[in-house]
Amino acid sequence: MADDRVPTVVVDDVHIVYRVLGGGAGGSSALSTLKRIATRAPSTAIREVHAVKGVSFTAYQGEAIGLIGSNGSGKSTLLRAVAGLLPAERGRIYTRGQPSLLGVNAALMNDLSGERNVVLGCLAMGMSPAEVRARTQEIIDFSGIDERGAFSSLPMSAYSSGMAARLRFAIAAVKKHEVLLIDEALATGDATFRAKSENRVRELRAQAGTVFLVSHSLESIRDTCDRTLWLEAGVLRMDGPTDEVLRAYEGFATSDR
Numbered sequence: 110m111a112d113d114r115v116p117t118v119v120v121d122d123v124h125i126v127y128r129v130l131g132g133g134a135g136g137s138s139a140l141s142t143l144k145r146i147a148t149r150a151p152s153t154a155i156r157e158v159h160a161v162k163g164v165s166f167t168a169y170q171g172e173a174i175g176l177i178g179s180n181g182s183g184k185s186t187l188l189r190a191v192a193g194l195l196p197a198e199r200g201r202i203y204t205r206g207q208p209s210l211l212g213v214n215a216a217l218m219n220d221l222s223g224e225r226n227v228v229l230g231c232l233a234m235g236m237s238p239a240e241v242r243a244r245t246q247e248i249i250d251f252s253g254i255d256e257r258g259a260f261s262s263l264p265m266s267a268y269s270s271g272m273a274a275r276l277r278f279a280i281a282a283v284k285k286h287e288v289l290l291i292d293e294a295l296a297t298g299d300a301t302f303r304a305k306s307e308n309r310v311r312e313l314r315a316q317a318g319t320v321f322l323v324s325h326s327l328e329s330i331r332d333t334c335d336r337t338l339w340l341e342a343g344v345l346r347m348d349g350p351t352d353e354v355l356r357a358y359e360g361f362a363t364s365d366r
């Protein structure tokens with residue numbers, strides 16, 4: 110059967126390893142350091158964390174893919190690697206266009222007003238100044254930050270974490286992304302905003318992009334994604350239709366492990 114789907118992300122046997130200073134065997138106390146210097150032994154104070162272990166999958170245009178798994182299973186790490194922010198130790202990641210990572214940590218400037226951050230964020234995403242001017246109000250309205258006062262003219266440092274996350278989401282979601290990576294963004298904000306942002310994810314998906322969503326809210330994943338990847342201890346345990354994967358994951362999460 111001919112496959113006419115367009116691949117947007119190909120992850121081929123990817124391993125990601127963090128190296129942490131000061132966590133190695135042999136200790137990092139003054140005595141062990143002195144011993145090492147005296148014996149000229151190489152420093153052992155680097156510990157490796159093998160966060161993603163041989164993960165492979167292909168994502169296609171028009172798909173919304175959920176990423177689930179226990180705490181520390183490697184979901185955020187994999188997303189950051191797809192965004193090009195972390196190098197793969199082994200294996201390869203191919204992407205169509207530059208994926209945009211929309212995380213709760215997306216960089217905005219705390220000292221600047223929400224409105225100025227909208228302008229900065231849009232320019233950074235490659236929009237023209239005219240386009241930015243035309244869409245600034247729409248972004249602020251979508252974020253809802255002005256619903257309880259003129260917060261858009263206040264510095265971001267005056268925002269609650271939910272308000273800041275909503276503004277970040279509104280900025281990133283205004284643009285059509287070939288590959289949009291969302292890390293827990295939908296978990297922030299209140300129920301009304303969550304419903305709005307879930308709708309926006311559906312729209313982005315309809316515009317033929319690929320959306321990845323990392324969330325601990327299985328409800329969000331169920332409502333937004335038709336395919337789900339389940340990571341456990343860095344290993345891809347299951348990749349398939351959301352309903353099937355969630356059923357297996359729920360069984361795993363409630364069983365005695």
Ligand SMILES: Nc1ncnc2c1ncn2[C@@H]1O[C@H](COP(=O)(O)OP(=O)(O)OP(=O)(O)O)[C@@H](O)[C@H]1O
Pocket residue numbers: 127128129158159160178179180181182183184185186187
């Ligand atoms: N900057 C870092 N340096 C060292 N180790 C890290 C770093 N970030 C994550 N890790 C480790 O990598 C592993 C995977 O972490 P990651 O944050 O990707 O998991 P996650 O599935 O997103 O977790 P959660 O559901 O808790 O957000 C964990 O063992 C974590 O301790």
